[in-house]
Amino acid sequence: MNFELIVFDWDGTLFDSTALIARCIQAACRDLGVAVPSDAQAAFVIGLGLQDALQTAVPDLPVARYGELGRRYREHYFAEQHAIGLFDGALDLLQALKARGHRVAVATGKSRRGLDEALRNTRLHGLFDGTRTADETASKPHPQMLLELMAAHGTEPERTLMIGDTTHDLQMAANAGTPAVAVAYGAHEPARFAELRPLHVAHSLADLHRWLDDHA
Structure with missing residues (x-):
């Protein structure tokens, strides 16, 4: 070939990083008080861009709050990323x-x-x-x-x-x-x-x- x-x-x-990303998506949802996706739902959106991921994992989240949830996700992820490799x-x-x-x-x-x-x-x-x-x-x-x-x-x-x-x-x-x-x-x-x-x-x-x- x-x-x-x-x-x-x-x-x-x-x-x-799969488990960490899923946990951080879930933690960000808890921070905003919106429905928390299951482990499988959170893992499914890994690899998508942020907007596509949120539309799938958190379908009830208003578009106006995407930036807020994205910021909370990044805060959780960057705080823990050094523990993985x-x-x-x-x-x-x-x-x-x-x-x-x-x-x-x-x-x-x-x-x-x-x-x-x-x-x-x-x-x-x-x-x-x-x-x-x-x-x-x-x-x-x-x-x-x-x-x-x-x-x-x-x-x-x-x-x-x-x-x-x-x-x-x-x-x-x-x-x-x-x-x-x-x-x-x-x-x-x-x-x-x-x-x-x-x-x-x-x-x-x-x-x-x-x-x-x-x-x-």
Whole structure:
């Protein structure tokens, strides 16, 4: 398959943040006195941009209060984010791909501020060949993130691979015409992936690493 560009989602794919994000969404809802989404509802919206996430997780929240809830979410998240980090094996995987000549990138529902801070904390600034965030382009599952990354690196859809832990990632890949691989250790249940036909569903970083060794 020989992919030139391999694009990763961040939260729940490389970064072990799924549980924290869900807790912070719930805490922000409690702060505002609105209905608190379940663990599954909060986790489902991970990877979406803020507005799309709130429309889904907190459908009764007036649009005028989106900014307020977003601020409360960020306060909770930034207060706790230093307690989490990359999944074991993620750095080794990225370094192995770079050593083999692949270009690696990130397409995430995080804000630019959030991703840049996460990259600083994990000392990964400079490793990625490109990054796109939800506040600087269209939110998943719109294909714009992937289209911009492919245009920046001159790669065709069939030579680009998207890797993510949610149906939002897989649908974005389908919308962009790129193959995709799903990981089953993040925000969405693996049963959701079948209809989007990923090339592979990896149940661990080690599984993902093996598959990429054989197919990328």
